[in-house]
Amino acid sequence: MVNHPLAQSRLTAMREAGTEPGSFRAALHELTTMLVYEAARAFPIERYPIETPVAPTEGTRLANPPLLVPVLRAGLGMADATLALLPESSMGFVGLARDEETFEPRAYLESLPADLAGIPVLVLDPMLATGGSLEHCCRLLADRGCTDITVICVLAAPEGIARLERSGLPLRLVTASIDQELNEKMYIVPGLGDAGDRQFGGM
Numbered sequence: 661m662v663n664h665p666l667a668q669s670r671l672t673a674m675r676e677a678g679t680e681p682g683s684f685r686a687a688l689h690e691l692t693t694m695l696v697y698e699a700a701r702a703f704p705i706e707r708y709p710i711e712t713p714v715a716p717t718e719g720t721r722l723a724n725p726p727l728l729v730p731v732l733r734a735g736l737g738m739a740d741a742t743l744a745l746l747p748e749s750s751m752g753f754v755g756l757a758r759d760e761e762t763f764e765p766r767a768y769l770e771s772l773p774a775d776l777a778g779i780p781v782l783v784l785d786p787m788l789a790t791g792g793s794l795e796h797c798c799r800l801l802a803d804r805g806c807t808d809i810t811v812i813c814v815l816a817a818p819e820g821i822a823r824l825e826r827s828g829l830p831l832r833l834v835t836a837s838i839d840q841e842l843n844e845k846m847y848i849v850p851g852l853g854d855a856g857d858r859q860f861g862g863m
């Protein structure tokens with residue numbers, strides 16, 4: 661949980677029903693920067709020799725930059741901020757829709773490297789609600805050999821966290837809030853509404 665005053669103020673702007681899409685996207689961008697900054701504390705670094713204008717010394721860089729995977733469509737609003745902090749990273753994309761017969765998530769887009777062994781992945785999705793979509797997405801990554809998944813989300817419901825815990829997938833979660841519950845329509849309460857509609861307008 662990233663319980664920083666600046667993160668919580670951006671989250672408050674996102675929660676408020678009167679926040680316009682432009683301000684919502686700006687708050688999501690800034691909050692994503694803070695969440696990814698915190699997530700990156702755990703990233704291994706490597707040292708290498710550099711020269712300052714004054715003397716030789718040692719510099720550091722990420723030993724293994726993660727692959728970034730925004731989940732379409734709401735995760736798109738987190739992509740720019742993450743890539744700005746991790747310019748050495750590559751980006752894949754996962755698009756998920758609900759199968760109208762089985763009600764299970766189904767991937768309509770899997771733009772990912774075939775082999776993810778040894779590659780850490782940052783999954784970007786603002787809302788962890790039931791956890792069905794995120795579990796599906798993380799399974800796609802694990803099926804490609806990924807053993808190091810970090811899910812970055814703005815809000816998480818206890819039900820979604822429990823589902824990801826039960827999944828046994830190799831992941832950790834970074835979020836700005838664990839909210840109360842899901843309502844009967846599977847919205848997070850108090851939540852912020854539909855994160856895709858709030859960014860891009862309703863369809």
Ligand code: URA
Pocket residue numbers: 734787789846847848849851852853854855856
């Ligand atoms: N997805 C959203 O965008 N909002 C919710 O509250 C739950 C899932």
